[in-house]
Amino acid sequence: MEKRVMLKGCVGCKACEMACSLHHTDAFSFRNSSIDIQWEKEGYSIAFKSPMTCDTCEGEGENNYQCVRYCYRAKDALKAFILNTEEGGEA
Amino acid sequence: MNMGTILRVNLTTGKMTRESADRYEKWIGGIGVAQQILYDEVKPWMSAFDPGNRFIVATGAMTGMLCPGSGRIAAVTKSPMTTGIASGNAGGLFAPKMIYAGFEYIVFEGRSRKPVYLYLKNGEAKLLSADEISGKTVGESVDYFEEKHGRQVSSMCIGPAGENLVRYACVTIDRFRVIGKCGFGAVMGSKNLKAIVADGSEGSVKPADPYGLKRKLDDIYDRIDSNANYKHLMDYGTLCHIPGKYLTAGFSFRHGQDLNIPKEMADAYDPDNIVNTYRVHQSSCGGCFVGCQNHHRIQTGEYAGKVVGGAPFNSVLNFGTKLDITNYGYCVEATWLCNDLGMDMDAVAEILGWVMECYEKGMITSDQIDGMDIPFGEQKQSLELIKMIGYRQGVGDILAEGVARAASAFAKETEYYGNHLKGNDLYEIIRPLIGYGFGAAVSTRGGSHVLGSPVCESSKFNEAEREMALKKFKVNTFNDPLAYDGKPEIVTYYESLTRACSSMGLCIFVSDWQQIHMLDHQDLADLLKYSVGLEISADELRERMMAVLNLEKMFNYCHAGFTREDDMPRERLFKEKVPTGPAKGTVLDYDKWNAMLDHYYDIHGWDTKTGIPKPETLHKLGLDDLIPDLMQPAQVPGHSFIHEDLVTNKK
Numbered sequence: 001m002e003k004r005v006m007l008k009g010c011v012g013c014k015a016c017e018m019a020c021s022l023h024h025t026d027a028f029s030f031r032n033s034s035i036d037i038q039w040e041k042e043g044y045s046i047a048f049k050s051p052m053t054c055d056t057c058e059g060e061g062e063n064n065y066q067c068v069r070y071c072y073r074a075k076d077a078l079k080a081f082i083l084n085t086e087e088g089g090e091a
Numbered sequence: 092m093n094m095g096t097i098l099r100v101n102l103t104t105g106k107m108t109r110e111s112a113d114r115y116e117k118w119i120g121g122i123g124v125a126q127q128i129l130y131d132e133v134k135p136w137m138s139a140f141d142p143g144n145r146f147i148v149a150t151g152a153m154t155g156m157l158c159p160g161s162g163r164i165a166a167v168t169k170s171p172m173t174t175g176i177a178s179g180n181a182g183g184l185f186a187p188k189m190i191y192a193g194f195e196y197i198v199f200e201g202r203s204r205k206p207v208y209l210y211l212k213n214g215e216a217k218l219l220s221a222d223e224i225s226g227k228t229v230g231e232s233v234d235y236f237e238e239k240h241g242r243q244v245s246s247m248c249i250g251p252a253g254e255n256l257v258r259y260a261c262v263t264i265d266r267f268r269v270i271g272k273c274g275f276g277a278v279m280g281s282k283n284l285k286a287i288v289a290d291g292s293e294g295s296v297k298p299a300d301p302y303g304l305k306r307k308l309d310d311i312y313d314r315i316d317s318n319a320n321y322k323h324l325m326d327y328g329t330l331c332h333i334p335g336k337y338l339t340a341g342f343s344f345r346h347g348q349d350l351n352i353p354k355e356m357a358d359a360y361d362p363d364n365i366v367n368t369y370r371v372h373q374s375s376c377g378g379c380f381v382g383c384q385n386h387h388r389i390q391t392g393e394y395a396g397k398v399v400g401g402a403p404f405n406s407v408l409n410f411g412t413k414l415d416i417t418n419y420g421y422c423v424e425a426t427w428l429c430n431d432l433g434m435d436m437d438a439v440a441e442i443l444g445w446v447m448e449c450y451e452k453g454m455i456t457s458d459q460i461d462g463m464d465i466p467f468g469e470q471k472q473s474l475e476l477i478k479m480i481g482y483r484q485g486v487g488d489i490l491a492e493g494v495a496r497a498a499s500a501f502a503k504e505t506e507y508y509g510n511h512l513k514g515n516d517l518y519e520i521i522r523p524l525i526g527y528g529f530g531a532a533v534s535t536r537g538g539s540h541v542l543g544s545p546v547c548e549s550s551k552f553n554e555a556e557r558e559m560a561l562k563k564f565k566v567n568t569f570n571d572p573l574a575y576d577g578k579p580e581i582v583t584y585y586e587s588l589t590r591a592c593s594s595m596g597l598c599i600f601v602s603d604w605q606q607i608h609m610l611d612h613q614d615l616a617d618l619l620k621y622s623v624g625l626e627i628s629a630d631e632l633r634e635r636m637m638a639v640l641n642l643e644k645m646f647n648y649c650h651a652g653f654t655r656e657d658d659m660p661r662e663r664l665f666k667e668k669v670p671t672g673p674a675k676g677t678v679l680d681y682d683k684w685n686a687m688l689d690h691y692y693d694i695h696g697w698d699t700k701t702g703i704p705k706p707e708t709l710h711k712l713g714l715d716d717l718i719p720d721l722m723q724p725a726q727v728p729g730h731s732f733i734h735e736d737l738v739t740n741k742k
Contacts, residue, residue, distance in 0.1 A: 011372075011373050011374050011375035011380065011381075011382030012184075012374050012375060013162070013375035013376065013377065013378060013379050013380050013382065014184070014187075014377055014378065015157045015378055015379070015380055018156070018157040018187075018378055019157055021295065022157070022298075022301060025295065026297065026298075026301055027295040027296060027297040027298075028155050028156050028157060028187075028295060028296045028297075028298065028378075029155075029191060029293075029294060029295035029296070030187075030191065030243075030291055030292055031191075031292055031293055031294070031295065032295065038242065039242075039374075041398055042371055042372060042398065043371075043372040044372075044374075070157060070308070070312075070380075071380065072312065072315075072316075072380035073325075073373075073375075073380050073382050
């Protein structure tokens with residue numbers, strides 16, 4: 001069962017999903033994003049998709065975490081989410 | 092560029108076919124493509140509710156791509172309100188989901204015998220029965236779609252108002268986003284088409300130059316980040332305009348009888364107040380981080396309970412100042428009702444305001460409105476009246492026709508008080524904002540400030556901004572709201588810029604219409620290069636968008652018989668001076684307006700007497716196919732519902 005976390009400041013634009021997909025496939029989609037944003041009536045939640053495909057944007061050089069780069073409204077919360085799970089901690 | 096796929100849906104036969112959109116390449120995307128199809132296929136003798144009318148949904152060149160402003164979906168049809176062209180767009184997540192589902196354009200024709208909705212996923216399109224949601228509100232219908240197809244779908248849906256052919260019924264996207272104005276919902280209702288549902292979980296869109304696009308995006312992100320004024324929009328949504336509008340007479344008070352509101356009202360609607368007290372979260376359109384839609388919950392009192400998205404600046408003007416009601420809860424409730432029943436709130440507010448004004452003046456009596464008592468400030472009964480309009484009950488059945496038509500059912504003197512342009516109920520204020528008002532008056536869809544009106548007139552640009560503006564407009568009256576000079580030039584600039592945004596599926600809020608340093612024609616041309624590989628200069632882009640405008644003008648001439656007199660505001664705006672406040676004494680001047688209109692037609696290459704494009708102008712814009720239509724008189728005088736003496740200014 002995916003673990004969903006409320007993402008503070010998120011406005012549900014899915015720019016992060018699009019950026020993630022672009023990193024993986026050179027094309028924009030929701031399908032090829034490693035993360036999923038969902039509306040929860042009082043805000044937006046995020047979860048990694050299963051199976052896990054996030055590679056922390058290896059190969060993007062100093063432009064790591066493309067989702068964080070193109071997020072504006074929830075940048076800090078998103079970065080914390082990505083990092084926490086990467087380190088294996090509680091999101 | 093690859094223009095993608097047109098899905099053709101014949102609702103009469105249930106058959107669907109696909110074709111390439113490549114032959115419409117010169118229009119780039121969005122409304123240009125849709126309007127060409129409409130012009131070619133809908134005959135002037137067809138009414139908006141004829142099966143032969145087309146309802147066209149159009150993505151833009153950048154739809155499905157990450158970009159500030161991305162996420163807009165456009166619709167085009169023949170308007171039940173004006174009998175001319177109807178175009179509109181809205182946000183939410185429908186646009187990327189439709190394109191990921193595999194479709195760039197959808198053209199509906201005919202009429203289904205039973206209620207249906209179109210379901211799109213992974214390159215497949217199905218017409219499914221809408222029996223279970225027939226008569227249901229937008230909210231109930233979206234609940235149904237999400238349960239049946241999953242929460243990942245987006246919908247473009249009509250409510251009872253559209254099904255009942257309320258003339259200004261709208262289409263609601265994702266519960267709280269609206270393609271308003273012009274009556275799109277009624278056209279869908281006339282076709283028994285309840286909704287389009289798009290599942291975008293499978294497909295993708297490939298940019299031509301991902302690296303170039305990302306560098307351009309970085310630049311745009313920086314521009315937004317470095318501008319404090321722009322952050323205002325992000326912090327408050329369009330509520331950010333409220334304090335400024337209070338200081339510059341930007342509110343319609345008591346149905347426009349004044350443009351100045353009491354201080355207590357301004358304080359009650361202060362954006363900080365609203366946001367801190369009621370806001371739950373913000374939302375954005377697909378691919379755009381600006382996030383200018385607020386979601387509010389009223390916690391106490393009669394309007395307490397639900398979380399409602401929307402209720403932006405327009406709600407405060409429409410249901411607050413225009414009706415003299417100082418209660419944001421009422422504004423939220425009325426907005427929600429309009430979205431859920433599926434009606435354009437600008438039109439609803441106009442007809443309510445008109446009823447209230449005429450009622451107070453004794454021209455409309457209680458027995459004419461089902462025994463109701465509706466002076467300005469009346470909340471409960473006006474909400475009741477909104478429902479009656481949505482369901483066409485009682486006097487709601489007449490009011491559902493819009494103020495131009497409804498007036499003919501009451502005392503003749505009520506006609507003078509209805510605010511409309513080209514038969515479309517009017518939201519815009521005109522007297523103290525000449526450019527803004529002029530853009531609305533000449534707008535091909537009958538009012539509306541998003542297809543040419545500037546919004547910079549009541550701003551005070553700094554030195555750098557003034558320089559930018561001078562370079563763009565080549566006139567210097569951009570911060571002078573009462574000036575008539577220079578306004579045709581500014582409106583012309585925005586006529587092409589707003590259409591360029593629409594053709595790309597981008598929102599005008601990220602253009603220099605919103606903030607002078609934001610995206611201009613060159614920026615859009617750059618984005619076209621990186622996104623779809625189209626090499627086009629800024630000048631050529633402007634010219635193509637002028638061609639879109641001329642196509643609209645010709646459609647209006649052939650279908651509605653609109654000429655110069657339809658670009659004039661109504662008589663009361665030339666007669667009644669603003670009584671109080673910052674714009675005290677302002678009133679429109681016939682001579683100045685006519686001179687401004689002459690000049691506007693000149694710079695467009697249109698006949699000064701009629702306002703119709705000249706043959707050489709159509710030729711210059713590559714529209715030779717339309718020249719024969721000039722040679723005949725307008726085939727159908729579509730706006731005969733506007734009485735002879737309502738068409739203002741025979742001077």
